[in-house]
Amino acid sequence: MTRDGVPRTTTRSIAAEAGVSLSVFHYCFDSKQALIESVIETITGHYVTVVKEAIRPKATLRETIGAGFQAYWDHVSANPGEHMLTYELTQYALRQPGFEHLARRQYELYSDTYAELIEQLRHSMNFELRVPVPVLARYLAAMTDGLTLNFLVLGDDAAWADILDTITDHVAGLVRDEAPAAT
Template sequence: MARIPVAQRRRDFIDAAVEVIAGNGIDGATTRRIAEQAQANVAMLHYCYDSKEDLFADVYEFVTGRYREVIEGSDPHTTLPEASQAILRGVMECYLDSPSFTAATFELVSWARRQHGARGIAVYDQAFDALRKALTEAAAADPVAPEVIDEVAYVLATLADGFAVNWLTYGDATVARAQMEINCSVLDTWLAARLAAAGAKPARRRRATRA
C-alpha cells in the first residue's frame, strides 16, 4: 500500500478535527476521536502534530483560509454594492454547504477567546482585514471614507453570523435559502441609504444568477 504523505495526513486530521469539534465541542475533541474520524491511529496523529494545540492552530488557519477564499474570490472590477452582495452570499453559501464548518468555527472562536484571547480575535481580525481590502478595491471608482468601509464590513459580518446561528439552530435548508434572500435585501436597502448619506453615487446592482 502506498504511503500517504504527511501533508495529506495533516489535511485529513484538520478535516477530521472540524467534524469532531462540530459534533462534540472543544472539550469532546479528543485526539482519539479525531484519529478515528480520520481513519488513522493516535500514533500517526502525534507523528504529524506534537500536540492537539498544534493541530488546532492548523484548524484555525483552515477556518481563516476559507473566509479569505470567499472574500478574495469576489470580482475586484465591480462596485461596492455588487462586491458586498457577492461576499455576503458567498459566506452564507459557505455556511450552508457545511454545517460542520459553521459549528466548528463558532466553537473554536469562543474557546480561543476564553483560553487565549488574541487567538480568538485573530480569526475575526484576519477576515475583517481581507474584507476591508476587497471592499476598498471594489469602491475604487467611487471611493468612500474608510469609516464607511468599516461599517459595511460590520454589517456584512453581522448578517452572515446571524444567518449562521439560525442555520445551526434549525437546520432547514429551504428556510435558510429564503433567509439568505432576506439578508441580501436588507443589505441592499441599508447600503443604498448609507451610500446616499455619504454622498456616493448609486450603483446599479447586477441580478444574481444561480448555476
C-alpha cells in the same frame, strides 16, 4: 470536529480517522492548541477564499456587494456543520486559558479580510465610504457572524433572500456616490 463537535473530538479519534498513528499526529501537532489554531486558520482561510472569489467588480457596486454576500450565504447553507464548528472553536478558545488569542486572531482575520476587500473595491470602482474602513470591516464581520448564527439556530426559510437584499442595500448605502477626481 465538524461531525462530532470540539468536546467529543480527541487526538485518538482524529488519528484513527486519518489512518495515522498517534505519534504521527503528535509529530504534526505538538499540542491541542496547535491543532485548534490550524483548524481555525484552515476554516477561516476557506471562507475568505469563497468571498474573495465572489467579489469581482460587477456592473454596479450593489451587484458586487450582493454577489459577495450570496457566495458566503451559499457556503453557509451548504455547510452548516462547518460554520457551527467555527462557533464551537471560538467558544472553546475563549474558555481555555492560554487559547484566548486564537479567538481574537480568528475575528481579526475576518475584519482584516473585509478591510482588504473594501480597499480593493474602493480602488477598482472609485467610491468613498460614509464610515472609516476599519469600522465598516468590523461591522461586516459582526453582521455576517450574527446572520450565520441566526441561520444555524432558526434554519432555512424563505426570508433569507429578503434579508440578504436588505443587508446588501444597507451596505451599499454606506457608500458615497463617487470619489472626487484626483487633481
